[in-house]
Amino acid sequence: MIDCKHNTELLSQSYDRPITLRERIAMRMHLMMCRGCRNFEKQLTFLRKAARELPRKL
Amino acid sequence: MSDIDPEELQGHRSHLIRYAMLQLRDPNLAEDVVQETLVAAIESRAKFAAQSSPRTWLVGILKHKIIDLLRKRAREPQLNVAEGEDENELVDALFKENGHWADPPQTWNAPEQSLENAHFWNVFEQCNQRMPLNTARAFMMREFMEMSTDEICQELGISTTNCWVILHRARLALRECLDMNWFGNAR
Numbered sequence: 001m002i003d004c005k006h007n008t009e010l011l012s013q014s015y016d017r018p019i020t021l022r023e024r025i026a027m028r029m030h031l032m033m034c035r036g037c038r039n040f041e042k043q044l045t046f047l048r049k050a051a052r053e054l055p056r057k058l
Numbered sequence: 059m060s061d062i063d064p065e066e067l068q069g070h071r072s073h074l075i076r077y078a079m080l081q082l083r084d085p086n087l088a089e090d091v092v093q094e095t096l097v098a099a100i101e102s103r104a105k106f107a108a109q110s111s112p113r114t115w116l117v118g119i120l121k122h123k124i125i126d127l128l129r130k131r132a133r134e135p136q137l138n139v140a141e142g143e144d145e146n147e148l149v150d151a152l153f154k155e156n157g158h159w160a161d162p163p164q165t166w167n168a169p170e171q172s173l174e175n176a177h178f179w180n181v182f183e184q185c186n187q188r189m190p191l192n193t194a195r196a197f198m199m200r201e202f203m204e205m206s207t208d209e210i211c212q213e214l215g216i217s218t219t220n221c222w223v224i225l226h227r228a229r230l231a232l233r234e235c236l237d238m239n240w241f242g243n244a245r
Binding site for chain 2: 003006039042043
């Protein structure tokens with residue numbers, strides 16, 4: 001079972017590289033049980049969206 | 059053959075400067091790339107006239123100018139990405155020794171609405187500026203200029219693993235900053 005620190009690293013990397021099936025399963029398992037990381041995951045998605053919208057908002 | 063109205067071009071200038079500053083954080087460099095961009099625009103004024111969105115087109119040129127500049131500077135020895143930017147402190151503060159959150163992230167209230175709020179973007183820019191220069195730079199290359207991780211590694215002359223680490227730290231830092239200064243989860 002991976003911890004939150006490792007899980008956030010994987011979540012972040014899933015935005016930068018293809019992740020393996022094993023990694024994906026580990027993340028899903030962790031997320032099922034961890035509300036903090038579920039919030040973190042949603043916020044990562046938001047950060048990407050915000051940064052990509054920035055050029056239009058300046 | 060239509061000419062570009064110099065006033066119209068000036069109207070885009072402050073927008074372009076802000077854009078360049080986010081990436082370069084150096085007023086002189088930002089001024090230089092924007093100047094080059096405007097000159098390039100004037101040189102291809104026929105294309106400019108055909109644009110439905112001149113600003114988007116100008117930003118497109120500016121992006122290339124910024125990438126060229128970063129590429130040049132990456133070859134110079136003074137830009138060393140990993141050096142002096144130890145952000146382990148942040149990671150250590152966010153997680154307990156057993157790897158669990160010290161303070162688990164709380165839900166953000168209506169984040170989508172924030173995107174429509176001008177004040178949110180000021181906070182976003184400020185949070186970006188608080189990050190160490192090269193962390194912010196890598197993050198903006200990835201998310202703002204939408205470069206691939208491989209391209210970023212190449213441009214900054216760092217390893218892929220290092221690149222992932224830097225991007226992850228940037229996201230942690232930005233998340234934390236927005237959490238405290240915008241979404242109101244100050245603790």
